[in-house]
Amino acid sequence: MDGTLVDTERLWWEAVEQVADGLGRRLTGADQPEVLGRPVEYTAGWLGGVTGARAEEIAAELHREFADRVRTGIVPRPGALRLLGELAREGVPTALVTASPRAVADTVLAALGAGHFAVSVTADDTEDTKPAPDPYLAACRALGVEPAACVAVEDTETGVTSAEAAGCAVLAVPSLAPIAPAAGRTVLASLEGVTPARLRAMIAPRELRVMSWNLWYGGTKVDDHREKQLKVIAETGADVVGLQETYGNSARELAEALGWHHHRAGENLGVISRYPITARLGDPDVGFYGGTGARIRVDGGQEGEQGGGQEVDVWSVHLDYTPYGPYEARFDGVPAAGLVAHEAGRLEQMREILRQIAESATDAGPVVLVGDFNVPSHLDWPDVAWPVTMAAEDAGLRDSYREVHPDAVRDPGHTWSPVHVEHEDGSGRPEPQDRIDFVLHNGKGLRVIDSRTVVSGTPRPWPDVAGNEWPSDHAAVITTFTLR
Numbered sequence: 001m002d003g004t005l006v007d008t009e010r011l012w013w014e015a016v017e018q019v020a021d022g023l024g025r026r027l028t029g030a031d032q033p034e035v036l037g038r039p040v041e042y043t044a045g046w047l048g049g050v051t052g053a054r055a056e057e058i059a060a061e062l063h064r065e066f067a068d069r070v071r072t073g074i075v076p077r078p079g080a081l082r083l084l085g086e087l088a089r090e091g092v093p094t095a096l097v098t099a100s101p102r103a104v105a106d107t108v109l110a111a112l113g114a115g116h117f118a119v120s121v122t123a124d125d126t127e128d129t130k131p132a133p134d135p136y137l138a139a140c141r142a143l144g145v146e147p148a149a150c151v152a153v154e155d156t157e158t159g160v161t162s163a164e165a166a167g168c169a170v171l172a173v174p175s176l177a178p179i180a181p182a183a184g185r186t187v188l189a190s191l192e193g194v195t196p197a198r199l200r201a202m203i204a205p206r207e208l209r210v211m212s213w214n215l216w217y218g219g220t221k222v223d224d225h226r227e228k229q230l231k232v233i234a235e236t237g238a239d240v241v242g243l244q245e246t247y248g249n250s251a252r253e254l255a256e257a258l259g260w261h262h263h264r265a266g267e268n269l270g271v272i273s274r275y276p277i278t279a280r281l282g283d284p285d286v287g288f289y290g291g292t293g294a295r296i297r298v299d300g301g302q303e304g305e306q307g308g309g310q311e312v313d314v315w316s317v318h319l320d321y322t323p324y325g326p327y328e329a330r331f332d333g334v335p336a337a338g339l340v341a342h343e344a345g346r347l348e349q350m351r352e353i354l355r356q357i358a359e360s361a362t363d364a365g366p367v368v369l370v371g372d373f374n375v376p377s378h379l380d381w382p383d384v385a386w387p388v389t390m391a392a393e394d395a396g397l398r399d400s401y402r403e404v405h406p407d408a409v410r411d412p413g414h415t416w417s418p419v420h421v422e423h424e425d426g427s428g429r430p431e432p433q434d435r436i437d438f439v440l441h442n443g444k445g446l447r448v449i450d451s452r453t454v455v456s457g458t459p460r461p462w463p464d465v466a467g468n469e470w471p472s473d474h475a476a477v478i479t480t481f482t483l484r
Contacts (some may be wrong), residue, residue, distance in 0.1 A: 001098035002037075003155035003175030004191075005084075006108055007075040008066075008100075009036060013176065015065035016043055019058060023051040032177045037130060037156030039099040039123040040066075063101070070104060074111045077173070079191030084116040090196050095119040095139035097152070099130045099159070119143055131158045136166035148206070151199045153191070160185065169202045205482035207449075208298060210314060211238040212370030212437050214474040218247025222471040228456075229471055230257055236454055236478050240296055242316030242370035243270040265292030269316050281313060281360045282353075291317035291353035291371070293360065298483065310483060312446075313361055317353050317371035319346045319388065325375055326432035329384075331423075336384045346375055347387045354395045366483065367442040369397055372474060376434045380408040389438070397440040400479040404451040413453050415475040419468070421461045439479040451479040 003009030016035050017027050025047065027035070034046045044059035087094050096117045098105050102124045109120065119142040126134040140147045152163030155175040163170050164184065171194070172179040172187045181187045186202055188194065211233070219225030233241060233254070243251055251270025255262030261277045264270045266286040271277070271294040281293030293315035323342050328334040334342070350373075361367050369392065377389040379402045389399070405411035415437035423429045439451065454476040457469030465473075 001096055001105060001108055002100060003077070004153055004159075004173060005077055005080045005096075005112060007077055007175075008070060008108065009155060009175040011069040011073055012036075012066055015062055015069055016047075018065050019061050020047060020051075022061075023047065023053050023058070025051050033157070036175070036177055037099060037158030039129050040101060041123075063103075067104060067107070070107050074108060076112065077175075077191060079194060081112070083191050083194055083196075084112075086196055088116060092196055092199075093118045093143050093145070095121065095143055097121045097135045097139045097159075097163075099123050099135070130162035131165070133162055133166035136163050136168055140166065140168075149203060151202050155179075171199065171202065205447075206298060206310075208312065208446075208481045208483055209237055209239045209478055210368050210370060210439055210481065211236060211241040211454075211476055211478040212244075212316070212372070212439050213241055213476040214244040214318070214372045214437065214472060215247065215250055216245055216472040216474065218245060218250045219471040220247060221465055221473075222468050223466050225471040226253065226257070228469060229254060232454070232456055232471075232476070233258065235456070236476075238478055239275065239298075240271065240273045240312075240314050240368075242314060242368075243272065244268060244316060244318040244372045246270045263292065263294040266290070268318055271296075271314055271316050273314070278311060281315070282356050289318055289320045289349060291315050291349075291356065291369075293357065310445075311362075312366045312368060312483070313357070315353065315357060315367070315369045315371075317350075317369065317373070319349050319372070319374045321374045325384075325386070326434050330432045331429065339384055340387055343375060343387050346373070347391060350388045350391050354391065358395070361442075366445045366481075367397075368446070368479075368481075369440040370438065370477070372437050374436055376436060377402070377438070380412070380435055392440055396442050398443055398448075400439045400441055400448045400481075401435070401451040401453075401477060403448045413477075415453055415477060417473050418455045418459045418470060418475050419462045419465055419473045424462060437474055437477050439477050441479075441481065445483055446481045449480050449482055451477065453477055 020027050035043050040059050040062050044055045047058050048055035094117050102122045105122045119139055121135045121139045123129040126138050128134045147167035150168045151171055152168040153171045154160045154163055155173050160170050160172055170185045179187055219229055248267055251262045251264045251272050255272040260272050260274050262272045263277055263280050265284050268288045269292045273296050275296045275298045277294045278297045279295035286292055293313055296312050296314055298310050325339045375388045376386055378386045401413050413435045414433040416434050420431040423431050455470050459468045459470045
């Protein structure tokens with residue numbers, strides 16, 4: 001408020017100067033950190049300490065001197081009222097956060113127009129005021145928003161410290177004392193020219209890392225598989241993992257070890273998430289093959305809450321593994337038309353999953369579909385229109401890996417198989433390598449910034465896999481999205 005919306009920082013300095021002069025202390029620029037952005041009680045205590053006067057009496061005199069100046073000398077800062085008006089027209093909720101007492105704040109609000117603000121937090125409203133984060137945290141709670149989704153507009157180092165400690169981005173418009181630029185902080189000479197769009201641009205988009213991972217019999221083919229799985233999840237920085245071949249309780253056990261949330265469906269499928277799960281989607285008793293989904297709240301809501309907040313539907317699918325098209329093409333010479341015809345079973349499974357996704361999705365809700373499709377992509381095979389991935393594309397789902405790596409020859413992205421070099425029938429034939437695990441998305445509020453396959457270490461080939469660092473026979477796929 002003071003010095004940002006109205007030119008009261010000058011009035012406050014003059015009031016403190018007047019009182020200090022009466023106590024025999026002449027203020028200088030070196031005293032600004034003890035005055036600017038500070039509540040009355042702090043400055044009164046400081047003055048009492050350097051002059052020997054009683055802090056309570058100083059505080060009362062500061063209140064009188066400042067209030068007299070506020071009633072007669074309020075001047076809006078350049079651009080402040082225009083910006084407040086634009087925020088109101090665009091429906092952006094705005095809070096006033098000040099270290100001034102309620103009586104002073106209400107005087108200023110009356111002059112500015114209290115209707116500009118949904119919330120006001122003063123020095124009287126929290127146990128600790130600026131530079132502590134408490135007042136900004138209180139304002140965020142009252143507005144029902146996360147601090148990371150807010151821009152705090154401040155004019156003093158004290159206020160900037162408070163807002164940044166709360167987790168807000170900061171637009172600093174210094175009034176009397178300079179403020180240095182810093183990460184997450186923008187410094188401007190005034191609010192003139194500042195628009196709601198510019199404020200929005202200061203909010204860093206939230207990143208969400210979604211992984212698809214077939215655990216391969218829950219990982220039990222590899223020694224110490226659970227510890228190795230946890231290590232992979234931690235090192236990749238994944239936020240949500242769609243799991244296949246969970247072998248019963250893998251989703252729950254991994255989530256409990258990580259302190260995460262989990263959803264299990266049937267004996268084979270699960271979703272684990274560092275963010276709360278607010279809804280379970282699809283058939284909870286799905287068979288070994290099929291799909292399941294979880295609605296993830298990424299902005300601090302709690303499990304079981306309904307409505308509001310930023311949510312993403314994440315589905316994990318596992319499609320039947322027979323017949324396997326690359327074997328038919330490589331070993332049996334089946335032509336393209338035959339390969340497509342043999343996909344009828346998997347195509348039916350995918351269509352049913354897509355139907356469930358469409359029925360459960362909200363109008364503007366982001367959807368991510370991950371899983372082991374057990375079939376290649378039409379984006380990778382120029383001569384085969386693989387119908388499963390085409391059905392997903394026709395439903396509006398995009399292949400995140402191919403968005404980042406459009407050249408299938410240069411970046412094949414194989415996920416099958418890091419441990420099968422030769423076909424396991426003992427014939428010595430090379431195992432066809434292919435991309436059969438995917439992270440797809442519907443693009444609603446999602447933007448892909450990275451996608452990659454993940455295999456840790458150098459896995460020994462089957463059957464000598466027990467000591468592998470990588471506890472699966474599939475590579476994982478992890479895509480980093482930004483959400484708006």
